[in-house]
Amino acid sequence: MLKIDNLHVSYGGIRALQGVSLEVPDGKIVTLIGANGAGKSTTLRTISGLVKADSGSITYDGQELLGMPINKILEKGIALVPEGRRVFTNLSVLENLRIGAYLRNDKAQIEKDLQWVYELFPRLKERSWQMAGTLSGGEQQMLAVARALMSKPRVIMMDEPSLGLAPLVVKGIFDIIRQINDQGVTVLLIEQNANMALKIADFAYVLETGRITLTGTGRELLVNEDVKKAYLGS
Amino acid sequence: MDVLKTTLPYIISGISVGGQYALIAIGYTMVYGILRLINFAHGDVFMVAGLMMVYLSASLPLYLAIPLMILITVLLGFTIERVAYKPLRTAPRMSVMISAIGVSYLLQNLALYITGGLNKNYPQIPWISDRISLFGMETSRVTVITPFLTIVLVFALVMLINHTKIGMAMRAVSRDFETSQLMGIQINRVISATFIIGTFLAAVGSILFFTNYPGVVPTSGAMPGLKAFVAAVFGGIGSIPGAVIGAFIIGIAESVIKGLDTILIVNGVISEQIGLATFSDAFTFVLLIIILVFKPTGLFGEKSTDKV
Numbered sequence: 001m002l003k004i005d006n007l008h009v010s011y012g013g014i015r016a017l018q019g020v021s022l023e024v025p026d027g028k029i030v031t032l033i034g035a036n037g038a039g040k041s042t043t044l045r046t047i048s049g050l051v052k053a054d055s056g057s058i059t060y061d062g063q064e065l066l067g068m069p070i071n072k073i074l075e076k077g078i079a080l081v082p083e084g085r086r087v088f089t090n091l092s093v094l095e096n097l098r099i100g101a102y103l104r105n106d107k108a109q110i111e112k113d114l115q116w117v118y119e120l121f122p123r124l125k126e127r128s129w130q131m132a133g134t135l136s137g138g139e140q141q142m143l144a145v146a147r148a149l150m151s152k153p154r155v156i157m158m159d160e161p162s163l164g165l166a167p168l169v170v171k172g173i174f175d176i177i178r179q180i181n182d183q184g185v186t187v188l189l190i191e192q193n194a195n196m197a198l199k200i201a202d203f204a205y206v207l208e209t210g211r212i213t214l215t216g217t218g219r220e221l222l223v224n225e226d227v228k229k230a231y232l233g234s
Numbered sequence: 235m236d237v238l239k240t241t242l243p244y245i246i247s248g249i250s251v252g253g254q255y256a257l258i259a260i261g262y263t264m265v266y267g268i269l270r271l272i273n274f275a276h277g278d279v280f281m282v283a284g285l286m287m288v289y290l291s292a293s294l295p296l297y298l299a300i301p302l303m304i305l306i307t308v309l310l311g312f313t314i315e316r317v318a319y320k321p322l323r324t325a326p327r328m329s330v331m332i333s334a335i336g337v338s339y340l341l342q343n344l345a346l347y348i349t350g351g352l353n354k355n356y357p358q359i360p361w362i363s364d365r366i367s368l369f370g371m372e373t374s375r376v377t378v379i380t381p382f383l384t385i386v387l388v389f390a391l392v393m394l395i396n397h398t399k400i401g402m403a404m405r406a407v408s409r410d411f412e413t414s415q416l417m418g419i420q421i422n423r424v425i426s427a428t429f430i431i432g433t434f435l436a437a438v439g440s441i442l443f444f445t446n447y448p449g450v451v452p453t454s455g456a457m458p459g460l461k462a463f464v465a466a467v468f469g470g471i472g473s474i475p476g477a478v479i480g481a482f483i484i485g486i487a488e489s490v491i492k493g494l495d496t497i498l499i500v501n502g503v504i505s506e507q508i509g510l511a512t513f514s515d516a517f518t519f520v521l522l523i524i525i526l527v528f529k530p531t532g533l534f535g536e537k538s539t540d541k542v
Contacts, residue, residue, distance in 0.1 A: 071420060
């Protein structure tokens, strides 16, 4: 289980997180919803080690992650699909996938996992030799997810995977999230599209200006009046 | 036919000079590619490599002096990055550039202090500095060796970058630091590797270059460094093939201009020396201005394929 306890993070004098606590149980989909600037991305970036925390703790299976270098956190099995896809546009699709497995040395298993992600995303197989920069936005998002999967994560964190994508493509992404989860990978998801996120989430947290204000199962929050008003637009 | 016959020796020596510039230019272009930094100290590291060779060969046999010189130069390049650039990783780019200029002057002044500003005779390296005759021109064997050695080294480098894990990491880091880190790449190691490769090539280049010159002075690195930099910009800074081709073009042009008086006299265009050779350096910089005005990204400059 990934557990965050009383996490405080600030940068440039702005207190981005002010005592966030949350739990991501193994094998579940947990979503974090909230407005822009609420601290959702900061939470994920702190877990992955990109951002230093002021205080608090982040543990995975009881082991403290705060202060651990980024590559060690990835080795523990926690991968981040960054906001805005951030595929390596100057590398081929295949190279992007291989670089996802950068820390792994189990060559045979890497080849198997490559086939696995190609099954999940047949489009990527077709384009395997193309430069990632030539892919469409939706394909790049798939590549970003596939790349993270190549690290063989136990927890995959996704920062706004549906951002800027056509509705049909968004549906595809959410189907994939569910498939990944069915294969035993824990998912921590950030979404603007609260409606879709809450529908697939086992648990959800609402983040407002650096604090958790509401928590419950996805279904509970989906029918919660406050959530409806603020995030579901009804 | 006469024109070709009189020009050929200059072209050949130009190819050789171009190869030497290429080995320096790769250092500029790789560091720029990954850090977006013009490493102003690179030319001076090249000069230090020359001086190091002078001092090491005074007390050691060449078969020890050469590898030791290369090793120390590589260590110097590595150390400069760790000490002067790494602490500024998150600082504005201008700060790193100023730091690079600082290192450049530091090296020059240290060299001035150590040598007293005197010309230090570069050691004769047997075999490569042997005189040979080529197309009726008296030259040293280094002229022939340089282009081949350059091509072999460039080929090895391109293979490394395109077909190895560290090469893939280099390309990834050159595009996006943060996402590279998310892949588990330790960017400082990749950056160090880049400096090591760049200074290694400059150290090899220094042997080929200084063999043709009487000696090394503290400012010996400035001109070849600057020309290699122009070559890198000309080819499209960040691109390795670009830097190499740019270096060969500049080397050949420079050498032909140096011999232009003679070529013209032999072919009966003019009857006496008119001093065109003086313009050989100027040509390089005119070329820089032209390329910056008409094609700022250079011959092989990165075309952006990013989708927003």
